[in-house]
Amino acid sequence: MRAAVYHGPGDIGVEEVDDPQVEEPTDAVVRVVAAGVCGSDLWTYRGQGSAQPGARIGHEFVGEVVEVGAQVVSLRPGDWVVAPFRYSCGRCGYCTSGLPSSCPHGGFWSREVVTGGQGELVRVPLADGTLVTALPDGSAPDPQLVPSLLTLTDVLCTGHHAALCGRVVPGSSVVVVGDGAVGLCAVVAARLHGVEQVIMLAGGHPARAEMAAQLGADVIVTARGADAVAQVMDVTAGAGASSVLECVGTSESFSTALDVVAPGGAVGWVGLPHQVELDLARVFARNITVAGGVAPVRAYIPQLLPAVVGRTINPGVVFTDVLPLGEVARAYELLDARQTVKPMLDPTC
Amino acid sequence: MRAAVYHGPGDIGVEEVDDPQVEEPTDAVVRVVAAGVCGSDLWTYRGQGSAQPGARIGHEFVGEVVEVGAQVVSLRPGDWVVAPFRYSCGRCGYCTSGLPSSCPHGGFWSREVVTGGQGELVRVPLADGTLVTALPDGSAPDPQLVPSLLTLTDVLCTGHHAALCGRVVPGSSVVVVGDGAVGLCAVVAARLHGVEQVIMLAGGHPARAEMAAQLGADVIVTARGADAVAQVMDVTAGAGASSVLECVGTSESFSTALDVVAPGGAVGWVGLPHQVELDLARVFARNITVAGGVAPVRAYIPQLLPAVVGRTINPGVVFTDVLPLGEVARAYELLDARQTVKPMLDPTC
Numbered sequence: 001m002r003a004a005v006y007h008g009p010g011d012i013g014v015e016e017v018d019d020p021q022v023e024e025p026t027d028a029v030v031r032v033v034a035a036g037v038c039g040s041d042l043w044t045y046r047g048q049g050s051a052q053p054g055a056r057i058g059h060e061f062v063g064e065v066v067e068v069g070a071q072v073v074s075l076r077p078g079d080w081v082v083a084p085f086r087y088s089c090g091r092c093g094y095c096t097s098g099l100p101s102s103c104p105h106g107g108f109w110s111r112e113v114v115t116g117g118q119g120e121l122v123r124v125p126l127a128d129g130t131l132v133t134a135l136p137d138g139s140a141p142d143p144q145l146v147p148s149l150l151t152l153t154d155v156l157c158t159g160h161h162a163a164l165c166g167r168v169v170p171g172s173s174v175v176v177v178g179d180g181a182v183g184l185c186a187v188v189a190a191r192l193h194g195v196e197q198v199i200m201l202a203g204g205h206p207a208r209a210e211m212a213a214q215l216g217a218d219v220i221v222t223a224r225g226a227d228a229v230a231q232v233m234d235v236t237a238g239a240g241a242s243s244v245l246e247c248v249g250t251s252e253s254f255s256t257a258l259d260v261v262a263p264g265g266a267v268g269w270v271g272l273p274h275q276v277e278l279d280l281a282r283v284f285a286r287n288i289t290v291a292g293g294v295a296p297v298r299a300y301i302p303q304l305l306p307a308v309v310g311r312t313i314n315p316g317v318v319f320t321d322v323l324p325l326g327e328v329a330r331a332y333e334l335l336d337a338r339q340t341v342k343p344m345l346d347p348t349c
Numbered sequence: 350m351r352a353a354v355y356h357g358p359g360d361i362g363v364e365e366v367d368d369p370q371v372e373e374p375t376d377a378v379v380r381v382v383a384a385g386v387c388g389s390d391l392w393t394y395r396g397q398g399s400a401q402p403g404a405r406i407g408h409e410f411v412g413e414v415v416e417v418g419a420q421v422v423s424l425r426p427g428d429w430v431v432a433p434f435r436y437s438c439g440r441c442g443y444c445t446s447g448l449p450s451s452c453p454h455g456g457f458w459s460r461e462v463v464t465g466g467q468g469e470l471v472r473v474p475l476a477d478g479t480l481v482t483a484l485p486d487g488s489a490p491d492p493q494l495v496p497s498l499l500t501l502t503d504v505l506c507t508g509h510h511a512a513l514c515g516r517v518v519p520g521s522s523v524v525v526v527g528d529g530a531v532g533l534c535a536v537v538a539a540r541l542h543g544v545e546q547v548i549m550l551a552g553g554h555p556a557r558a559e560m561a562a563q564l565g566a567d568v569i570v571t572a573r574g575a576d577a578v579a580q581v582m583d584v585t586a587g588a589g590a591s592s593v594l595e596c597v598g599t600s601e602s603f604s605t606a607l608d609v610v611a612p613g614g615a616v617g618w619v620g621l622p623h624q625v626e627l628d629l630a631r632v633f634a635r636n637i638t639v640a641g642g643v644a645p646v647r648a649y650i651p652q653l654l655p656a657v658v659g660r661t662i663n664p665g666v667v668f669t670d671v672l673p674l675g676e677v678a679r680a681y682e683l684l685d686a687r688q689t690v691k692p693m694l695d696p697t698c
Contacts, residue, residue: 099636264446274630278639284641294634
């Protein structure tokens with residue numbers, strides 16, 4: 001089969017590799033229908049991650065089960081499934097209490113499992129605990145739904161996690177920091193939670209601002225730093241927002257998040273932090289809660305799937321470019337240059 | 350009147366100063382019956398705070414109202430009251446939503462108000478919003494209750510805040526980091542919340558360990574660093590505690606708190622942080638919530654007063670030494686040397 005392979009900084013391309021097989025009786029093999037390229041994949045692309053040349057890549061995929069191991073009971077070949085960005089057992093205390101991201105039996109694609117999502121086939125360990133059928137009978141969904149279903153593998157659930165960690169409540173004001181795919185999905189999630197006012201701190205890219213508005217942002221702030229903070233204070237009667245959803249993961253974005261959160265409020269953060277240190281003295285007087293981390297995506301997929309399938313939400317618009325798997329290098333170039341919000345790869349062509 | 354005055358590092362003594370007066374129609378003047386010396390006062394004592402020589406000190410006091418301004422409606426001379434460590438209006442959005450610590454009209458004793466709690470008389474601004482009568486009719490309580498009532502001014506409410514921020518729930522395991530008066534009160538608060546197991550990380554002082562056990566700690570860990578972490582893991586089946594109450598405020602104590610909290614758990618922190626930086630990468634994978642800050646004491650006093658007056662709890666035992674106001678220098682020496690858990694000053698002798 002063909003799969004994306006990391007060759008070194010700035011160099012990810014497609015190679016012919018061995019087809020994955022069912023190795024354990026709890027495995028499934030999935031034929032990928034669509035795969036996403038994630039902002040966090042850029043750390044690998046830029047040579048700032050732990051991946052060594054030759055590593056597979058990709059952790060966002062939806063597709064069709066082609067083979068299952070002898071102990072897989074809830075899936076059969078032909079089932080159309082959504083995969084979370086981390087596999088998990090579905091049975092341990094963490095999985096059953098809503099925190100599959102901490103399942104000790106789980107792991108990440110292209111790390112604990114060799115195969116990555118950006119390829120034609122993926123070996124899925126612990127398939128019963130990991131995969132979710134898009135429709136109850138396992139049948140294929142309307143192809144128009146594929147982009148939105150693909151957001152369930154990571155960015156929509158991650159935006160939802162930011163909203164829950166940021167304690168959004170109906171009627172509140174919410175600031176979303178970051179206009180990447182996760183930030184845009186956080187707007188969708190905040191709307192689903194019934195908040196009154198969504199303020200997006202965007203990076204000045206007009207198409208992204210337009211998309212944020214389309215997804216439900218009421219106020220788009222394109223200024224940065226102190227000017228952005230002043231604008232948020234203006235539209236929140238000087239109080240700041242009770243919930244701030246930090247969807248970038250840099251020191252600058254986190255600092256802005258702390259500046260615009262109201263006393264007693266919460267910063268829900270989901271951006272993979274790179275050398276972000278939080279000075280607790282900054283939040284002591286104001287009683288700010290800081291909550292977040294790796295989204296427990298497997299727990300959220302069933303919660304959010306009805307809104308996707310029922311077309312209450314349309315987060316799939318974040319996939320602004322669809323490229324054949326063979327053009328994966330181009331997909332990374334576009335994302336790295338912020339010339340796409342998020343690329344979708346099609347391994348079938 | 351006599352009052353404690355900061356003269357410079359290591360030098361706090363009693364001076365004769367002018368009696369405070371009612372200056373605003375919303376003021377009251379309170380004659381102090383008992384005052385506490387707080388761990389945070391040590392920052393001033395050690396010359397590490399912002400206080401200048403000549404400043405008054407003390408923010409924990411209970412006493413009797415001697416005079417009220419013309420607009421004070423809920424109090425009259427003779428009322429026996431508990432003061433929170435920060436005054437507040439009682440009417441603004443923060444006060445009415447449980448966050449009087451952020452009241453924009455409020456302030457701190459010996460800062461925004463000249464008089465401090467460690468003196469014979471205190472001028473109390475916004476008296477209606479600030480003071481709470483110990484008993485509904487304003488009468489004087491049983492003198493035996495005075496130490497426990499005095500804990501309501503700060504340390505008991507601060508321990509309670511740690512418990513709420515640490516999301517303690519009935520049946521859970523809780524680690525308390527720190528065997529100072531706040532840590533000991535956090536044990537009391539955790540017990541009030543019905544937790545299953547309270548594990549105290551104590552500093553190796555036998556009398557404090559004994560007091561922690563008396564107040565409800567099930568397990569006392571006297572080791573430090575990696576050994577302490579290993580012992581917590583031993584008694585929590587390897588999982589860590591879902592709630593950790595950080596009651597010290599140093600980098601070392603905070604680091605230990607992060608080591609012993611379970612995935613998905615919360616660190617409730619109330620120790621005034623001195624150069625504590627939280628590396629978010631340490632908590633990302635485990636989804637740790639970090640919540641805390643200045644306790645909204647005025648909101649908690651009415652909640653905890655019934656347990657004190659009804660003798661359900663006896664947090665007053667943290668006052669291990671009672672000294673006349675004239676011996677305030679000795680009180681600071683004892684606390685600085687950790688030869689007392691917490692000193693109580695008696696300005697009436």
